[in-house]
Amino acid sequence: MTIKIEHIALWTKDLEGLKQFYVEYFEGIAGNKYVNTKKNFTSYFISFASGARLEIMEMPTIPANTNDVEEQYIGLIHIAFSVGSKEKVGSLTERLRNAGYKVISEPRYTGDGYYESCVLDPEGNRIEITI
Numbered sequence: 001m002t003i004k005i006e007h008i009a010l011w012t013k014d015l016e017g018l019k020q021f022y023v024e025y026f027e028g029i030a031g032n033k034y035v036n037t038k039k040n041f042t043s044y045f046i047s048f049a050s051g052a053r054l055e056i057m058e059m060p061t062i063p064a065n066t067n068d069v070e071e072q073y074i075g076l077i078h079i080a081f082s083v084g085s086k087e088k089v090g091s092l093t094e095r096l097r098n099a100g101y102k103v104i105s106e107p108r109y110t111g112d113g114y115y116e117s118c119v120l121d122p123e124g125n126r127i128e129i130t131i
Contacts, residue, residue, distance in 0.1 A: 007045065007053035008079060012123050015042055015058040021122050022046050022054060025096060026081050054079070069124035070104055078118065078126035086115050089129050093117040 012018040015033075022028040028046035035042050043057040067073050083092055090107050096119045097103050104126070105118040116130040 005052070007055050008076075009055040009057060010123065010125060011062045012056050012058050013064070014122060015044065015056060017122055018056050019044050019046065022056070025092065025099075026127075028054065048081075050082075065124070069120055069126075078128050080116070080128035080130055082130050084131065086131060089115060089117055089131060092129050093119065 010018070019030050023030055023046065026048065028048055031045040031047065033042060033044055039059065040061070041057065041059045043055055046054045046056065048054075083089055086107070093103055093107055101122075102120045103117060104120060105116075107115065107117040107129075109115050114130050116128050119127050119129065121127050
């Protein structure tokens with residue numbers, strides 16, 4: 001048996017905006033928009049070159065997350081994207097900063113040997129950018 005993570009899903013209040021973020025900055029490819037009018041639910045699957053997928057979903061009845069986005073809590077805390085080099089970590093971090101996204105940790109080596117930065121996506125989800 002081969003097991004892999006098939007996809008990760010995120011709720012959003014701005015489906016089109018979040019789709020554009022992952023397409024523009026992380027080279028995602030958005031599939032067709034799924035609409036379920038009965039449930040007032042819409043979603044996209046965004047695919048990445050590695051085979052990983054991200055499902056972004058919108059439904060007006062889902063309440064806002066009340067966690068402080070700069071603190072950490074039990075549960076899913078970040079999504080990490082490998083960009084291939086230290087230079088690309090830095091350049092993507094700067095590109096996101098210049099576009100107005102919050103950088104919550106600057107590019108650096110961590111104690112376990114990763115080189116990474118961390119930014120918040122438009123919904124406040126932590127995104128690690130790593131080699």
